[in-house]
Amino acid sequence: MTTTDSPLHGARVLVTGGAGFIGTAVRDALRRAGARPVLLDNLSAYEPATVALLGTGRHDPDLVFGDASDNDLVRHLVHDADFVVHAAAHSTVQGCLADPDTAFRSNLAATDTLVRAVADSPSIRRLILLSTAQVYGHGDPDTDTTRPRLFTETQPYQPLNPYASAKLWAELHTRQLLTAAGRDFTLLRPFSVYGPGQVPKPGAASWVVAQFTMYAALGQELLLNGGGRQVRDFVFRDDAADAIVRALTAPGAAGRTLNLGTGVQTSVSEVAEHVLAHFPGTTVRTAPPAAGDPLGGRADTALMHRVLDWAPAVTVTEGIARYVDWVRSTPAAIPPWMRAETSDGRLAAWTAPGPAVTRPPYLDQPASSCNGAS
Numbered sequence: 219m220t221t222t223d224s225p226l227h228g229a230r231v232l233v234t235g236g237a238g239f240i241g242t243a244v245r246d247a248l249r250r251a252g253a254r255p256v257l258l259d260n261l262s263a264y265e266p267a268t269v270a271l272l273g274t275g276r277h278d279p280d281l282v283f284g285d286a287s288d289n290d291l292v293r294h295l296v297h298d299a300d301f302v303v304h305a306a307a308h309s310t311v312q313g314c315l316a317d318p319d320t321a322f323r324s325n326l327a328a329t330d331t332l333v334r335a336v337a338d339s340p341s342i343r344r345l346i347l348l349s350t351a352q353v354y355g356h357g358d359p360d361t362d363t364t365r366p367r368l369f370t371e372t373q374p375y376q377p378l379n380p381y382a383s384a385k386l387w388a389e390l391h392t393r394q395l396l397t398a399a400g401r402d403f404t405l406l407r408p409f410s411v412y413g414p415g416q417v418p419k420p421g422a423a424s425w426v427v428a429q430f431t432m433y434a435a436l437g438q439e440l441l442l443n444g445g446g447r448q449v450r451d452f453v454f455r456d457d458a459a460d461a462i463v464r465a466l467t468a469p470g471a472a473g474r475t476l477n478l479g480t481g482v483q484t485s486v487s488e489v490a491e492h493v494l495a496h497f498p499g500t501t502v503r504t505a506p507p508a509a510g511d512p513l514g515g516r517a518d519t520a521l522m523h524r525v526l527d528w529a530p531a532v533t534v535t536e537g538i539a540r541y542v543d544w545v546r547s548t549p550a551a552i553p554p555w556m557r558a559e560t561s562d563g564r565l566a567a568w569t570a571p572g573p574a575v576t577r578p579p580y581l582d583q584p585a586s587s588c589n590g591a592s
């Protein structure tokens with residue numbers, strides 16, 4: 219399809235959180251589709267050097283520097299848009315626990331501000347909300363919690379932390395207000411998005427591909443929390459952006475809640491093995507489990523494949539290789555706080571007295587029981 223044939227050709231698309239890791243990939247995909255992205259971002263997530271690596275910043279003519287909870291600003295931007303992608307969030311569990319005020323403003327107040335503006339704007343053709351697969355938590359409590367599982371859109375929610383709870387609220391609020399207003403929307407639940415451009419945030423336990431690669435590049439040990447038996451469904455950044463852009467115009471996505479995953483599960487210890495293949499000599503140490511860290515699983519992708527006519531293009535092996543290449547060619551991406559750390563210091567911080575660590579149930583099972591199908 220040429221750009222002019224694209225259903226998004228010439229469309230104005232407001233991307234909140236547009237200067238972030240996924241937002242900038244969505245921007246690039248929108249440009250390829252001939253759309254005109256406008257990024258709204260308060261640049262709160264990263265150092266300016268990281269924002270520059272993502273190809274934006276205060277100088278960017280496509281970026282509006284501001285807060286997604288600013289009612290007047292959001293209404294002005296929504297009024298001028300045809301579509302909205304809501305990616306702005308205080309987007310780590312640890313960040314939400316450490317700074318609940320910011321989490322409330324960015325994850326709850328901003329969503330309310332944006333959704334009410336969209337409800338009042340007949341020009342908006344669809345809003346995409348980026349929720350999270352974390353709304354599933356450990357998964358259905360009535361099934362075996364010691365094995366990785368398949369997460370299906372219709373199964374019960376079980377958010378385990380304030381970040382996941384806020385996202386679940388955002389889903390329900392969006393559905394209720396926009397249904398009442400007669401506006402179109404799609405709720406997407408991304409699994410673990412990774413790829414070039416991803417820079418870990420201090421204190422956050424997520425983004426294991428980025429963390430392991432950068433620690434290996436620094437010659438530090440890789441710490442496998444709970445032995446690395448947790449599994450995740452890793453989605454390459456460009457594949458995720460492609461799915462998000464398809465969701466803007468796919469007729470079958472109207473009013474839907476859709477997973478955004480690959481259907482393939484990879485354990486954290488397998489991620490370490492992939493990284494070690496690029497950095498032989500790196501050592502790996504088992505560390506205590508993280509409190510409330512779910513065993514995880516993979517997305518049921520049947521609905522999203524059908525509705526979005528989408529399939530991932532990049533395997534985990536290829537995606538990690540591309541990420542390693544990016545870090546090697548962009549060493550400045552490794553943030554100063556990571557360079558200042560040591561393996562022993564990280565382990566000591568991890569094991570220091572803090573909130574009680576709940577032993578995840580899967581740790582009491584033999585390792586082989588975590589490797590089968592869910």
Ligand SMILES: NC(=O)c1ccc[n+]([C@@H]2O[C@H](COP(=O)([O-])OP(=O)(O)OC[C@H]3O[C@@H](n4cnc5c(N)ncnc54)[C@H](O)[C@@H]3O)[C@@H](O)[C@H]2O)c1
Pocket residue numbers: 234235236237238239240241258259260261262263264284285286287304305306307308309323324328348349350351407408409410411412
């Ligand atoms: N990366 C993943 O694996 C993943 C998985 C599931 C869901 N998500 C969701 O996808 C979205 C994008 O994630 P990401 O990985 O790009 O995160 P990110 O932190 O890189 O991007 C979020 C952006 O939102 C901006 N922001 C935060 N609060 C804001 C506010 N009040 N006003 C304006 N801008 C604000 C930040 O500055 C940042 O640029 C988030 O909603 C996140 O919760 C991400």
